[in-house]
Amino acid sequence: MCPHAADHAQAPHFRIASPSRSWGESASGACRTVRGCAVSLNKITLSGNLGADAELRYTKSGNPVVSFSLAVNERTPNGDGTWGEYTNWPDCVMFGKRAEALAPWLRKGTKISLLGRIHTRSYQKDGQSIKRWEVRVDDVELMQYKRDAQSPAQANAAAPGLAMATGDPSPVASVQPAAPDLYDDDVPF
Incomplete structure (x- = not known):
């Protein structure tokens, strides 16, 4: 009881x-x-498009931090019976080795889905105390990759069967088994 x-x-x-x-x-x-x-309960799920390439930086202790803004569109009714679209731009931040590995794929225009939590960050600017809301990202799923025409290695990252090489931020192809022969002439019937 x-x-x-x-x-x-x-x-x-x-x-x-x-x-x-x-x-x-x-x-x-x-x-x-x-x-x-x-x-x-502090959980948030968002999906949208990245407004710019993600920024990878490191803390003083060497921990990776990736930050980005996400365009999250929402339809809202107008007063005249029509619907308009409003875009929210939450600031998002992700920590750790997974964030470092995801950074090359988080490019402007890439559609992602994320799971995280709301966090209030406080800091001083010009003698004033500033508080900002941000999303602390726990998990990211790439839903649609925006290819970067200026970098072929990164453009190929959207293709299936690619993996991240250890210590190298550029994607490299992994070995894939050959596809089965669908037109086998030795059919048993």
């Missing part, structure tokens, strides 16, 4: 995954309500 059971009468509840559990009760029996022992 939840220690906040008295609050359940006034607090809204939501159903947890399993139908065998009562409303607002987790697997441990603790409540998951808006009041009491409330659960916080």
